[in-house]
Amino acid sequence: MTEGMVMNLVRLLLYLVGMIGFAAFNAAYLTLLERKQASWMQLRRGPTEVGPWGLLQPVADGVKLMSKQLLLPRDVDVPLFLLGPIMVVVPPILCLVTIPFSETLVARNFNLGLLMIFAFGAISTFVLMLAGLASANKFSSIAAARIVAQNIAYEIPLLVIVLSLVMSTHSFNLHTIVDQQAGGFWHWNLLRLGTNPLMPVAFLIYFICLLAESNRAPFDMVEAESELVAGVFTEYSGMGFGLFFIAEYVNIVVGCCLATILFLGGWHCPFGLLPGLHWFLIKMYALCVMVVWVRWSFPRTQFYGLLNLSWKILIPLALANLLLTAVMLKLF
Amino acid sequence: MEEGSLHLEKQVDVPPGLIHFAALDNFLNLCRANSLWPMTFGLACCAIEMMATGASRFDMSRFGCEVFRPSPRQSDLMIVSGTVTWKMSTAVVTLYDQMPEPKWVLAMGNCAVAGGPFVFPGQYSVVPGVDKLIPVDVYVPGCPPRPEALIEGMLKLEEKLTGRRRWPTVEAK
DSSP: OOOHHHHHHHEEEEEEHHHHHHHHHHHHHHHHHHHHHHHHHTTOOOSOSSGGGTTTTTHHHHHHHHHHHOOOOOSSSHHHHHHHHHHHHHHHHHHHGOOOOOOOOSSSOOHHHHHHHHHHHHHHHHHHHHHHHHTTTTHHHHHHHHHHHHHHHHHHHHHHHHHHHHHHHHHHOEEEEEHHTTGGGSSSGGOTTTTTTTHHHHHHHOOOOOOOHTTTTSSSOOOOTTTTTTGTTTTTHHHHHHHHHHHHHHHHHHHHHHHHHHHSTTTTOOTTOSEEEEEEEHHHHHHHHHHHHHHHHSSSHHHHHHHHHIIIIIIHHHHHHHHHHHHHHHOO | OHHHHHHHTTTOOOOOOSSHHHHHHHHHHHHHHOOOOOOSSSTTHHHHHHHHHSSSOOOOGGTTTOBBBBSSGGGOOOOOOOOBHHHHHHHHHHHHHHHHOOOOEEHHHHHHHHHHGOOOOOOSSSOGGGGGTSSSSEEEEEOOOOHHHHHHHHHHHHHHHHHOSSSSOOOOO
């Protein structure tokens, strides 16, 4: 074995251990954050008794989920039913491979990183749909049909927004995109009004699409518990359900990482001082808190409201944004 | 009860394990006791008190048991909160059967404990106690029980699982 191969293997192992650890840690403690934040918003205390400040609550939940019985209902499509939870966790962890957390901390920096993230991000939708159909349950099937409609509707404005961003940055490489935003918050893509005066609107559209793509309230049609029992998760018990839960939170983390990179200057400080990992994490977790904040503030929309918002407002706005970017690029 | 015994025949004896890992069992039980997810399931007025238990003044989320799961497949605890009629009994038993092991049942309120005010000669519609249908772990009497009583019931269930009591008992003066 040559030196290069050894280095590659070491990198691969570091990536696997690091990313799975990062994903699992985030999934576990974002649930706690969510429960705590919900409690604060509803004037409650949240988990306090399990460990100091409830810090051991995710451990208790995880071990309990792992020790629950795994039920196989009678009519399910067994291979698909069992594959669903596994396949839903893999794409978001794969997406983390090309996220640059700081100047040097990235598993693989390659040219089409942005494209790769959206390619793998689209897989989770289909896995959720297959899991819903494999469950052989009427609620799961309805939820599966809804997911497809919802995710197609929201992937279009998301991709159009990212396309206009790529037009103004001239790069699919996430590292390059962050590098262009160095030196203070007025250089961030969010506030680069010279290339496109609609940038803040683009960020808002991206954030709404992020909520819809990661199936969070007010767009949680996947698990509409007031209408569809538990949506596609209805028949999943124990860790099968736990994996869907993990995937949901890792999807949020990936979406917030991408928002930080594309709009908020990645690892750069807002005032041009001390760039590094900490700024990236501060921005990312601030966005995660916002996602949870939105969830506990708004009731679930109805399904036609969800589609109307996308097809009648977000897509025309995103297309206008794309056109404006093209015009601005041509003129200036 | 004639109808009740029909349901009881469906119970299967679970053979005890040959080997016990005491430390692991204790750890698993500790984790299970600290994350009892109840089912979103209310039958009558006791359910209103159950909702109050989850709300801000009483807050059962302190013990990690506020995650009301809509699907029986993901819940550990069935809080039978209210009157069970014979017409509803099949649904209750189905929901109980759909829960994966290990699972527990908490009978909340006098109706679920023993039929409450509905036990009188000639009464034909109410099950006199949900333990005629499914095995019950903790009984919480009251009409309806106060939220404190429901929390005490959850603590009793935790005590049943771990063998230890979380908080000191309050002595009546």
